[in-house]
Amino acid sequence: MNDFIVGFVLIVGSILVAIAALGVLRMPDLFLRMSTTTKGSVFGLVLVMVGSALFFGDIAVWTKAMATVLFVVLTLPVAAHMIGRAGYFDRTPLWSGTTVDELSGKYDPQSHELQPPDTSLVSDSPSEAESGDRDPGKSPQL
Amino acid sequence: MSVEDVVYLVVFPLLGLGVLMAVVRLIRGPGLPDRVVAMELIATIGIAMLAAYAVVSGSRAYFDVILLVSLISFLGTVAIAVSIERRVRR
Numbered sequence: 295m296n297d298f299i300v301g302f303v304l305i306v307g308s309i310l311v312a313i314a315a316l317g318v319l320r321m322p323d324l325f326l327r328m329s330t331t332t333k334g335s336v337f338g339l340v341l342v343m344v345g346s347a348l349f350f351g352d353i354a355v356w357t358k359a360m361a362t363v364l365f366v367v368l369t370l371p372v373a374a375h376m377i378g379r380a381g382y383f384d385r386t387p388l389w390s391g392t393t394v395d396e397l398s399g400k401y402d403p404q405s406h407e408l409q410p411p412d413t414s415l416v417s418d419s420p421s422e423a424e425s426g427d428r429d430p431g432k433s434p435q436l
Numbered sequence: 437m438s439v440e441d442v443v444y445l446v447v448f449p450l451l452g453l454g455v456l457m458a459v460v461r462l463i464r465g466p467g468l469p470d471r472v473v474a475m476e477l478i479a480t481i482g483i484a485m486l487a488a489y490a491v492v493s494g495s496r497a498y499f500d501v502i503l504l505v506s507l508i509s510f511l512g513t514v515a516i517a518v519s520i521e522r523r524v525r526r
Contacts, residue, residue, distance in 0.1 A: 297438060297439050300439050300491070301437075301439055304443065304447050304488065304491070305442065305446050307484065308446065308447040308450040308451050308484065308488070309450060311450070311451060311480070311481055311484055312450040312451070312453055312454045312457075314454070314477065315453070315454030315455070315457040315458050315477060316454075316457055318457065318458055318461050318473065318474060319457040319458070319460055319461050324467070324469050324473070327470065328473055331473055331476065331477045331480075335477055335480045335481070336480075338484065339484050342447075342484040342487050342488060343487050345487075345491070346490055346491045349439060349491045350491075354496065355496055355499055358499035358500065358502070358503060359487075359499060361503065362483075362499070362502050362503050362506055365506055365507070365510075366506055370476075370480070370510070372510075372514075373513040373517070374476075376514055376517035376518070376521075377469055377472055377473060377476075377513065377516075377517045378469075379517070379521065380469060380517045380518075380520035380521040380524070381467070381469035381520075383520075383521055383524045384467065384468070384469060384520055384521075384524050386467055386469060386470075387466075404525075406521065
């Protein structure tokens with residue numbers, strides 16, 4: 295019975311990781327690729343770790359596995375956030391089907407900080423600030 | 437069908453397929469951030485492979501290796517992200 299549960303959890307986890315890799319291969323955009331690789335691979339890795347810890351059933355192994363799970367769940371979204379931020383500043387082209395880019399024109403291109411919301415809404419172009427209607431398929435304008 | 441058979445026949449082929457697809461993205465990826473995402477995924481799949489191999493070999497020492505690999509993967513990704521952003525800012 296324990297072997298059945300361990301095998302099931304391991305298979306589901308590896309299927310999720312393979313789906314994440316398929317998304318990285320097939321998604322059209324850096325940000326869509328990142329969404330698959332963070333969500334899918336984190337959940338698949340958690341399932342694989344839980345399955346291998348269930349196989350041993352030892353308190354030392356459970357502690358190390360849960361420490362790894364906690365660390366990965368805490369750090370992989372942070373790493374993905376930093377990569378996405380760097381990719382956005384690197385003017386990575388968005389997918390041609392992107393409709394809304396709410397960050398367009400809101401970053402200061404020199405200091406890489408968000409501009410205060412009242413100046414971007416009031417001063418120059420409120421329509422562009424609230425709808426973000428730049429042409430999709432081109433690089434983001436900071 | 438024991439757990440070893442499951443790992444050898446299902447888990448390792450699926451994870452290897454994932455590594456292959458990530459390597460294709462690593463070669464084809466249009467920019468540096470795409471390649472960093474592919475490298476991060478390869479590190480994650482490597483961690484999963486280590487956990488599955490710990491089940492097969494019956495050795496508990498692999499969990500220490502898993503902790504170390506996850507730490508180094510996070511540090512490398514953050515370092516490359518900071519370097520990309522600093523290169524853009526200049």
